[in-house]
Amino acid sequence: MATKNPTPESLAQDLLGRKYEELGAEEQRVLQRVASGEIEDCDADEVAAVTMTLGDRLADRVAAVGGSWGFIIVFGLVLAGWMLINSKWAAGLGIMWDEYPYIFLNLMLSTLAALQAPVIMMSQNRQSKKDRITAQHDYEVNLRTQLEIVRLHRKFDKLFNKMGQLSGQVEDVAANTEVVVSEVGGVPQSSPVTA
Template identity: 65%
Template sequence: MSHTEDPRHLARELLGRDFEDLATDEQRVLRRVASGTFTGSDADEAAEAHATRADRLADKVAAIGGSWGFIIGFAVVLLGWMLLNSRVLEVIGLDPFDAYPYIFLNLMLSTLAAVQAPVILMSQNRQAAKDRITARHDYEVNLRTQLEILRLSRKIEHLAQELRSTRG
């Protein structure tokens, strides 16, 4: 068989169906098999190629906000804020800028949570889209592998028949 075959012929020969009856992904794979080309770019590369600056920023915020370093650092900042606004400033003659019950701190924490939650959700949505691309890519690779195995099996059967007919 040549490197450039008709995908319609392959659909009929390997799958026993008309090319037009196949799903779009199956048609794309058959075109690649027929032309002898490999599957396109890696799934991560494909997802990254379509990522906007906002998408990448959301991923970074989610990566930082979901790390132990952020949690520990944030706990240190909160503890420092509370210590500084307790009696420490009064010792040097200054009034605390956010005395207990730390109303300004509560405002800052609420604002951070209100902004951080949707950004993390955007990142999760982007990850879900990456997962869909990966699943589609894996499906295409698996289908291509099955089709190539079928092609090789048919070639071996054909060669075996030729060998038997020349000997017999």
């Protein structure tokens, strides 16, 4: 016997005890997937990559480089080299171009910070978007799992009830068989009873 696929409306009423129209968009989407038997595999990186622009990729790359130990070490060495070259010690060699208090270095560092901060914030915003996609997917998966567990519990309850009914019927048949056998006066030779 083929079972009819439930509708999202009937699932909402049966499993959640609410009307389909009263549910949020995420819950409706989950019920539609449960009703259709559809399985969705969602990767937040793939979803975000679909809408990623060149600027987004650049922001991610700048944030990855700017937030690494390699960048910190190289940047520290560049600053130390700058200060060494522009110290009073190097003045005798004639290669000093930004003497203490390193006004040009301050200008470059301020410019770097002014440019790098918004780029890193753009990357963080993109990561927040990925996190929201992941959280939404996790919520949908958890809700679907709960709904499927409720459906399975109800199916098992129906099966156990049916088994209880069948067990009762088997006991009735056994009792009736014993009555018939005792009335007939014994077990017929052609059908031996096994215990």
